[in-house]
Amino acid sequence: MATVNCRVLKKGKCVVTQKYKGTTHGGIDLVGEGYTLDDVVAHSAGEVVSVVSNINYNTYKSGQKIYGNYIKIKHDNGMYTIYAHLKYGSIKVKNGQKVSKGTVIAYMGNTGYSTGAHLHFEVRDVNNASVDPTNYLSSDLSNANTTKYTVGKTYTLQVNLKVREGAGTDKKQKKYSQLTADGKEHAVPGENAALKSGTRVTALQVINVGNDVWLRIPSGYVAAIYQGNIYIK
Numbered sequence: 001m002a003t004v005n006c007r008v009l010k011k012g013k014c015v016v017t018q019k020y021k022g023t024t025h026g027g028i029d030l031v032g033e034g035y036t037l038d039d040v041v042a043h044s045a046g047e048v049v050s051v052v053s054n055i056n057y058n059t060y061k062s063g064q065k066i067y068g069n070y071i072k073i074k075h076d077n078g079m080y081t082i083y084a085h086l087k088y089g090s091i092k093v094k095n096g097q098k099v100s101k102g103t104v105i106a107y108m109g110n111t112g113y114s115t116g117a118h119l120h121f122e123v124r125d126v127n128n129a130s131v132d133p134t135n136y137l138s139s140d141l142s143n144a145n146t147t148k149y150t151v152g153k154t155y156t157l158q159v160n161l162k163v164r165e166g167a168g169t170d171k172k173q174k175k176y177s178q179l180t181a182d183g184k185e186h187a188v189p190g191e192n193a194a195l196k197s198g199t200r201v202t203a204l205q206v207i208n209v210g211n212d213v214w215l216r217i218p219s220g221y222v223a224a225i226y227q228g229n230i231y232i233k
């Protein structure tokens with residue numbers, strides 16, 4: 001299988017040996033380049049919120065822990081990462097400890113329900129629900145990637161938002177006079193158009209611009225997620 005960049009192993013290269021399958025496999029399985037083992041490092045800065053380090057078996061029996069030795073880290077944006085099947089005796093962090101991005105936290109192992117040494121890596125959103133970690137292997141955690149918008153649904157502006165003629169901050173800002181009648185009612189007075197925080201909008205189209213998400217609404221285009229900040233939800 002293909003080697004990909006990944007920031008949870010010290011050498012920065014991973015092979016994905018098992019994909020994310022939601023409820024039946026809430027993470028991805030990784031080995032190092034060439035099916036090698038490596039140090040496990042923190043994906044991003046955060047605080048260790050859970051550590052199990054006393055598992056020294058690697059066969060699954062009823063009542064035994066599936067994850068084996070594992071570490072769970074809560075990150076600054078409220079999301080979590082989990083690193084499982086860690087080698088017995090290799091864990092270098094304690095519960096409550098702050099870690100930086102790239103801090104060595106343990107060594108890959110074969111503890112718990114595991115049939116060969118690998119890292120089982122999970123990403124959880126702010127509600128502790130698992131999300132596919134694949135997109136985060138070499139990029140920052142972002143609530144943005146776990147927020148979904150649906151055409152036809154109605155959302156609420158969390159801040160005052162400029163209305164533009166297209167999706168992107170390089171697009172021209174609309175004039176107040178160009179808004180729909182309904183938009184004018186909810187706009188901040190002034191020459192350029194900005195809708196007030198709390199305005200309800202219906203998504204007519206959802207547009208991805210890099211890591212950002214824009215919505216087309218009846219009055220124009222507004223940033224729903226910009227640089228990791230959620231402006232509409």
Ligand SMILES: [Zn+2]
Pocket residue numbers: 018025027028029119120121
């Ligand atoms: Zn797994």
